[in-house]
Amino acid sequence: MSGGAFTAFLESGVRFATPLAYAALGELVVERAGVINIGLEGAIICGAFGALIAAGTGSVWLGFAGAALAGVLLAAIFAFFVVTLKTDQIITGTAMSMLGLGLTGTLYRTMYGTAGASLHIATIAPAPVPGLSAIPVIGRAFFDQPVVTYALYAIVPALAWWFYRTTGGLALRAVGEHPEAARGAGISPSRVQWAALLFGGAMGGISGGTLVLAQVGTFAEGMSAGRGFIAIAIVVLGRWTPFGVAGAALLFGAASALQTLAQTMGWGMPYQLPLAFPYLLTLVLLASTRGRTASPAALGQRPA
Amino acid sequence: MDFHRRADWAVTDPAYALTLHGITKQFGSTVALDGADFDVRAGTLHALLGENGAGKTTLMRLAFGMLRADAGTIEVDGTPRRWRSSADAIAAGIGMVHQHFLLIPAMTVAENVSLGDRGILRGFNPRAAADRVRRIGTETGLVLDPAACVADLAVGAQQRLEIVKALARDARILILDEPTAVLSPAESQELYAWLRAFVARGHTVVIITHKVREALAIADDLTVLRRGRTVLTGSSRNLDEIAVIGAMIGASVTADAPATANVSAPGAAVMSLEHVSVIDERGVQRLRDVSMEVRAGEIVGIAGVEGSGQHELLRVLAGRLTADRGHVKTPAHIGFVPADRLRDALVPAMTLTENLALKDSGSARGIVNWDSYEARAAATIRGHDVRTSGPEALAGALSGGNQQKFVLGRELEGSPEALVVENPTRGLDIRAAAHVLAELRSARVAGVAVAVYSSDLDEVLSIADRMIVCFDGNATATAVDAGAVARALVGLG
Numbered sequence: 195m196s197g198g199a200f201t202a203f204l205e206s207g208v209r210f211a212t213p214l215a216y217a218a219l220g221e222l223v224v225e226r227a228g229v230i231n232i233g234l235e236g237a238i239i240c241g242a243f244g245a246l247i248a249a250g251t252g253s254v255w256l257g258f259a260g261a262a263l264a265g266v267l268l269a270a271i272f273a274f275f276v277v278t279l280k281t282d283q284i285i286t287g288t289a290m291s292m293l294g295l296g297l298t299g300t301l302y303r304t305m306y307g308t309a310g311a312s313l314h315i316a317t318i319a320p321a322p323v324p325g326l327s328a329i330p331v332i333g334r335a336f337f338d339q340p341v342v343t344y345a346l347y348a349i350v351p352a353l354a355w356w357f358y359r360t361t362g363g364l365a366l367r368a369v370g371e372h373p374e375a376a377r378g379a380g381i382s383p384s385r386v387q388w389a390a391l392l393f394g395g396a397m398g399g400i401s402g403g404t405l406v407l408a409q410v411g412t413f414a415e416g417m418s419a420g421r422g423f424i425a426i427a428i429v430v431l432g433r434w435t436p437f438g439v440a441g442a443a444l445l446f447g448a449a450s451a452l453q454t455l456a457q458t459m460g461w462g463m464p465y466q467l468p469l470a471f472p473y474l475l476t477l478v479l480l481a482s483t484r485g486r487t488a489s490p491a492a493l494g495q496r497p498a
Numbered sequence: 499m500d501f502h503r504r505a506d507w508a509v510t511d512p513a514y515a516l517t518l519h520g521i522t523k524q525f526g527s528t529v530a531l532d533g534a535d536f537d538v539r540a541g542t543l544h545a546l547l548g549e550n551g552a553g554k555t556t557l558m559r560l561a562f563g564m565l566r567a568d569a570g571t572i573e574v575d576g577t578p579r580r581w582r583s584s585a586d587a588i589a590a591g592i593g594m595v596h597q598h599f600l601l602i603p604a605m606t607v608a609e610n611v612s613l614g615d616r617g618i619l620r621g622f623n624p625r626a627a628a629d630r631v632r633r634i635g636t637e638t639g640l641v642l643d644p645a646a647c648v649a650d651l652a653v654g655a656q657q658r659l660e661i662v663k664a665l666a667r668d669a670r671i672l673i674l675d676e677p678t679a680v681l682s683p684a685e686s687q688e689l690y691a692w693l694r695a696f697v698a699r700g701h702t703v704v705i706i707t708h709k710v711r712e713a714l715a716i717a718d719d720l721t722v723l724r725r726g727r728t729v730l731t732g733s734s735r736n737l738d739e740i741a742v743i744g745a746m747i748g749a750s751v752t753a754d755a756p757a758t759a760n761v762s763a764p765g766a767a768v769m770s771l772e773h774v775s776v777i778d779e780r781g782v783q784r785l786r787d788v789s790m791e792v793r794a795g796e797i798v799g800i801a802g803v804e805g806s807g808q809h810e811l812l813r814v815l816a817g818r819l820t821a822d823r824g825h826v827k828t829p830a831h832i833g834f835v836p837a838d839r840l841r842d843a844l845v846p847a848m849t850l851t852e853n854l855a856l857k858d859s860g861s862a863r864g865i866v867n868w869d870s871y872e873a874r875a876a877a878t879i880r881g882h883d884v885r886t887s888g889p890e891a892l893a894g895a896l897s898g899g900n901q902q903k904f905v906l907g908r909e910l911e912g913s914p915e916a917l918v919v920e921n922p923t924r925g926l927d928i929r930a931a932a933h934v935l936a937e938l939r940s941a942r943v944a945g946v947a948v949a950v951y952s953s954d955l956d957e958v959l960s961i962a963d964r965m966i967v968c969f970d971g972n973a974t975a976t977a978v979d980a981g982a983v984a985r986a987l988v989g990l991g
Contacts, residue, residue, distance in 0.1 A: 356619075368613050371604050377583070379614035380588050382583060
């Protein structure tokens with residue numbers, strides 16, 4: 195592979211990784227509070243649809259706000275069932291995925307017709323960072339991207355700081371490890387889980403918004419394409435830490451880029467192979483003691 | 499004899515650090531507290547005693563704001579208070595060390611101590627947190643390594659950490675639930691010395707315990723709960739072990755006539771233990787060199803204050819627990835009725851037929867003959883007066899008394915050689931309880947070797963031919979007499 199091709203590969207890897215990282219960082223916060231939201235797929239597709247509606251005003255930023263809001267709304271339904279009514283997390287999460295996919299599909303067809311008229315909405319263009327984007331090989335990949343990608347460079351360290359250097363982060367981790375102990379210390383586990391889920395919903399929504407506003411430029415039914423489930427695997431591979439999750443998102447993004455590359459270059463290998471690799475890595479990690487012990491101890495338990 | 503000797507202390511006297519009056523709390527249909535009163539004088543160490551299920555822990559969780567009472571009042575330093583959560587109780591100066599520590603194993607000592615600090619964006623500085631742990635260590639002698647991971651701490655250190663957590667929140671009233679249950683005798687002494695010093699500085703301590711002798715030795719005042727009510731309270735100087743034990747187990751200890759004149763003609767030994775010792779997974783010795791037997795056609799009553807080894811003794815007899823040392827002889831066909839029906843004896847979401855079939859599920863092979871099980875379940879229902887719609891009723895839909903009759907009927911099905919029964923009338927009304935006891939008597943007449951434990955001493959005395967009393971892992975034979983049993987319960991010959 196030439197240097198130019200490699201840079202292009204990296205650039206597309208980062209592009210694929212951006213929506214994955216948003217969804218996974220949101221899910222990371224949710225899981226650290228002891229909740230597993232497998233309805234994340236629903237938040238992403240709702241975010242994409244919310245972005246479509248809100249960006250119709252002509253403003254990309256309103257588009258992102260609409261995406262976040264749509265994700266938050268779906269997350270609020272999930273939180274009401276799982277935290278307030280204490281329903282099963284897996285079943286409720288599955289319902290949220292189906293609700294998100296079904297609802298957006300129906301609304302889209304009702305509003306724009308079955309043909310799915312190709313809509314032209316405001317999108318966000320890459321904004322190269324002067325100087326940094328000129329760094330050989332990695333410059334263009336990391337510093338010639340849309341602003342949403344740059345925001346991640348701040349969100350990841352901010353989350354890490356919040357997790358380990360604030361009492362709020364301490365409370366979040368305590369709820370995910372041992373909700374009774376948190377309650378004994380005067381923390382309300384249900385309030386923490388509500389807050390975490392709403393944050394996770396906003397991040398999932400922005401993930402969908404990124405697809406529409408920074409990449410595809412339109413909405414399509416089911417365009418989340420399993421990213422919600424990939425994000426859950428990314429949290430595992432990232433061993434429930436912000437930097438780990440960012441790295442894992444990059445790895446999954448690179449796998450997608452490699453698959454595209456393999457197809458365009460006509461390499462004689464099955465294009466599914468690079469896609470499967472990060473999943474295999476996740477499974478290996480899950481099977482190892484190190485992987486399992488990193489998980490929040492109370493993950494997936496019904497709140498008392 | 500009336501054990502309710504509550505002093506007429508003034509209600510709003512600031513000399514009381516903690517006052518709980520008329521506390522009632524129900525969980526579903528179970529009444530955990532039934533108008534309990536609890537008054538703790540400021541600057542004293544107060545022991546709260548009672549048997550398993552008496553409501554001690556529930557009462558203290560209410561005082562700490564982890565539960566909300568259905569009725570009753572809470573006062574701290576003479577001021578009426580109402581807790582929304584334990585955060586309010588903590589702010590009012592109450593700290594609680596739970597029996598099962600509320601620590602987060604994956605976090606460090608310093609992180610666990612900082613857990614209750616408020617604020618979503620308030621900085622958490624590991625160095626400052628570590629300094630705080632060290633400072634409390636120097637001030638109070640409760641020394642801990644702030645950077646140590648809680649999962650690596652020994653039990654004694656985990657308890658120190660729980661106390662440090664409370665002190666970091668400026669607790670003036672410290673509640674400890676069974677603090678010595680997990681400690682060695684030396685560690686217990688150390689803890690008690692520390693608590694006395696804490697009280698000497700003007701603070702207040704409540705310890706929940708069932709160890710009567712320890713409570714009398716270290717507490718200023720003592721309160722006994724039984725079935726959710728306060729049955730005895732007063733200064734430990736004016737109380738002795740027999741009176742306290744009597745209040746805990748509800749026996750009229752002063753009655754000197756033997757409670758029963760059971761005559762039995764026992765046969766050969768069916769269950770026998772020789773020099774049996776049991777050590778639990780934490781390394782605590784639960785049974786020490788126990789030898790006993792239960793013969794065909796007799797009822798052996800077993801008594802013991804919670805944690806004395808009777809739990810393990812019953813399970814060794816029933817073949818549910820393997821002895822670490824010694825020789826155990828049990829018959830092939832043995833019935834076992836554990837204390838917790840809904841956790842250990844029945845699957846509430848399954849029908850009575852399915853619950854009956856579970857009995858054989860460990861050994862059965864091939865296809866289940868449901869018709870046969872249904873007929874057996876129907877026979878059990880008829881034979882043991884179980885009030886239900888039929889074999890297809892869900893076990894969870896039955897009342898407690900009918901569940902117990904069904905469990906007992908199932909365990910007696912097919913003429914077992916032995917029957918081991920734990921707290922058989924717990925939570926039952928008088929009629930159902932009488933029925934269960936009558937069943938045990940008729941099993942004895944039918945030649946079954948029966949071992950019965952009950953936390954209600956009068957009950958076990960009323961049906962036992964012989965008595966075995968557990969104390970500190972030892973099992974001693976005593977007369978079938980309340981006074982003799984009460985003395986043995988606290989280790990007095």
